[in-house]
Amino acid sequence: MTRAFGIRAVFVRLGLLVWLLGQASAVFSASQIDTFEFASAVEERRFKALIQEFRCPKCLNTNLAGSDAPIAQDLRKVVYRLVVTEGMTDQEVRDYLQARYGDFVLYNPPFTSRTWYIWIVPLALGGLGLLVLLRLRRSVPKHTGGLGPSEQARLKRIVGDTQPDGVESKQR
Amino acid sequence: MSRASFYIPLGVFVLILSLGYVGFDLGARNDLPSALIDKPFPNFNARLLDDPEQTVTREQLLGRPTLVNVWATWCPTCLSEHEQLMLIAANTDVQLVGVNYKDRPEKALQWLAQFGNPYDLVLDDRDGLLGIEMGVYGAPETFLLDANGQVVYKRVGDINPRIWRAELAPRLKALGVAITDTAEQDSKDAS
Numbered sequence: 001m002t003r004a005f006g007i008r009a010v011f012v013r014l015g016l017l018v019w020l021l022g023q024a025s026a027v028f029s030a031s032q033i034d035t036f037e038f039a040s041a042v043e044e045r046r047f048k049a050l051i052q053e054f055r056c057p058k059c060l061n062t063n064l065a066g067s068d069a070p071i072a073q074d075l076r077k078v079v080y081r082l083v084v085t086e087g088m089t090d091q092e093v094r095d096y097l098q099a100r101y102g103d104f105v106l107y108n109p110p111f112t113s114r115t116w117y118i119w120i121v122p123l124a125l126g127g128l129g130l131l132v133l134l135r136l137r138r139s140v141p142k143h144t145g146g147l148g149p150s151e152q153a154r155l156k157r158i159v160g161d162t163q164p165d166g167v168e169s170k171q172r
Numbered sequence: 173m174s175r176a177s178f179y180i181p182l183g184v185f186v187l188i189l190s191l192g193y194v195g196f197d198l199g200a201r202n203d204l205p206s207a208l209i210d211k212p213f214p215n216f217n218a219r220l221l222d223d224p225e226q227t228v229t230r231e232q233l234l235g236r237p238t239l240v241n242v243w244a245t246w247c248p249t250c251l252s253e254h255e256q257l258m259l260i261a262a263n264t265d266v267q268l269v270g271v272n273y274k275d276r277p278e279k280a281l282q283w284l285a286q287f288g289n290p291y292d293l294v295l296d297d298r299d300g301l302l303g304i305e306m307g308v309y310g311a312p313e314t315f316l317l318d319a320n321g322q323v324v325y326k327r328v329g330d331i332n333p334r335i336w337r338a339e340l341a342p343r344l345k346a347l348g349v350a351i352t353d354t355a356e357q358d359s360k361d362a363s
Contacts, residue, residue, distance in 0.1 A: 057309035070274065071309045074300050100214075100307040102207035121191070125184075132180060 036080050047083050054105045206326035213321045214305040221294040237347040238267040240315040244275040245283045247311040253330035261290035263352045270294035273303050273311050
């Protein structure tokens, strides 16, 4: 009982840690964009969502919000201009950046002849895993269903006929 | 059955391993393909570095093949490719346009005076806006435009003798640019 409680406490603390780290990164990214001013909360929310969405071209695995690379700073300004000054929709901003920096800036790449495999491979691997799992599950009962007729005959031969009832009662 | 349950996971493991290997190998070359290849070079209206009164537009670059080289004085690789650009300027009749990217004009002018100016003209892109139109994410980057202003090739990184010989010179020739033998001879010596 106490052990179960201990494990739960560990998980609670881990959860708290993850939450705190999330808050810290939110504060961090907010500190990078606090020079931008917005007329409405909707614009600000859209801007923040967009810079979360795009990948920094220079730094491979960081989004625009999380990068301090000069190009990421510039692109944040561009996104701000497109959203606030030019009043573009989210999709127009996406198209604008994709036209200049390619599919690379989209963390969510379109399904095209060049990108089909990044969509298919995980699904195929998942399907394969499911198939293996199903086969394993189906084959498990064969091993736990007790002795087959030939095996029982062999057991009898080895143990002899001296205590057949004893063996039976033990199985029950 | 027991054979299958051994070889199927092993096969999947090897498959994942090789995918990872290929993936990381691809990741090692971190130049992303330009979204501009086979597309028209973007419209722009930029000031000349050495004469801010004068502006240049895309139309003024058209009519002959053009190399657009994005550079800055803060970029060490730009200095290392500078010698090759000087050779290209001296030994070919391609139009060489510099884009001085996120730089201070006075530093850029001093840099050109000190090391030599291979460019037919240099555009002042101190705020990097032209760079964003071009999909630039660092310096140096070099674009090859045909006479109609279509982007036919992009190089992220320096123009070195190997790149010149393997990638740039054949494409310039295909566009009808005259290259004197010394350009290739010199770059062979340099490599």
